[in-house]
Amino acid sequence: AQSVTQPDIHITVSEGASLELRCNYSYGATPYLFWYVQSPGQGLQLLLKYFSGDTLVQGIKGFEAEFKRSQSSFNLRKPSVHWSDAAEYFCAVAPYNTNAGKSTFGDGTTLTVKP
């Protein structure tokens, strides 16, 4: 069975600083990987996804993530954080070639942005 670990429960960064949120997954074959963002009181919104090909994927709101098979990681990055990026971020993994209902989500990382 697949699993996802987000090692950082809470991260605080200053506005304008760079951001990296960590995600490690466990899965025996090629995974599908996702990052979602959840603003307070809202549902989750997809930021970006990796299926295959280029290991650096670009998403919405200036986010990017890099898939590193050797490290079983899919870390999310942003060069310059804005106050509106404060939210909870979830990494998710789905097995290759199955219904996405089998996606497994990490426990989330809460991002606080200091002015």
Place this chain on the structure above:
Amino acid sequence: NAGVTQTPKFQVLKTGQSMTLQCAQDMNHNSMYWYRQDPGMGLRLIYYSASEGTTDKGEVPNGYNVSRLNKREFSLRLESAAPSQTSVYFCASSEDGSSYEQYFGPGTRLTVT
């Protein structure tokens, strides 16, 4: 397009009461899902429906039932609510095939006393 809608937004139940959470999507998606979100535990899949007419258990199905009423609607029923079912419930949908990304509703915050 409204996307994925859920009703109600908030609900308080007493132990033993029953209720149905409603979910509808207007994106013509084939697959729909119910999750619960508890503090520090991420999202856990309760049930999902890969296509109209089919439903399958997820990670935490005990105490819940679902109905895929038609392609648009997927309801979640608590027959006898327990305090352990206090949570935020999210409905989501996705296309089948190669899409895989899920679209989420705004959630229902349920408290069982």
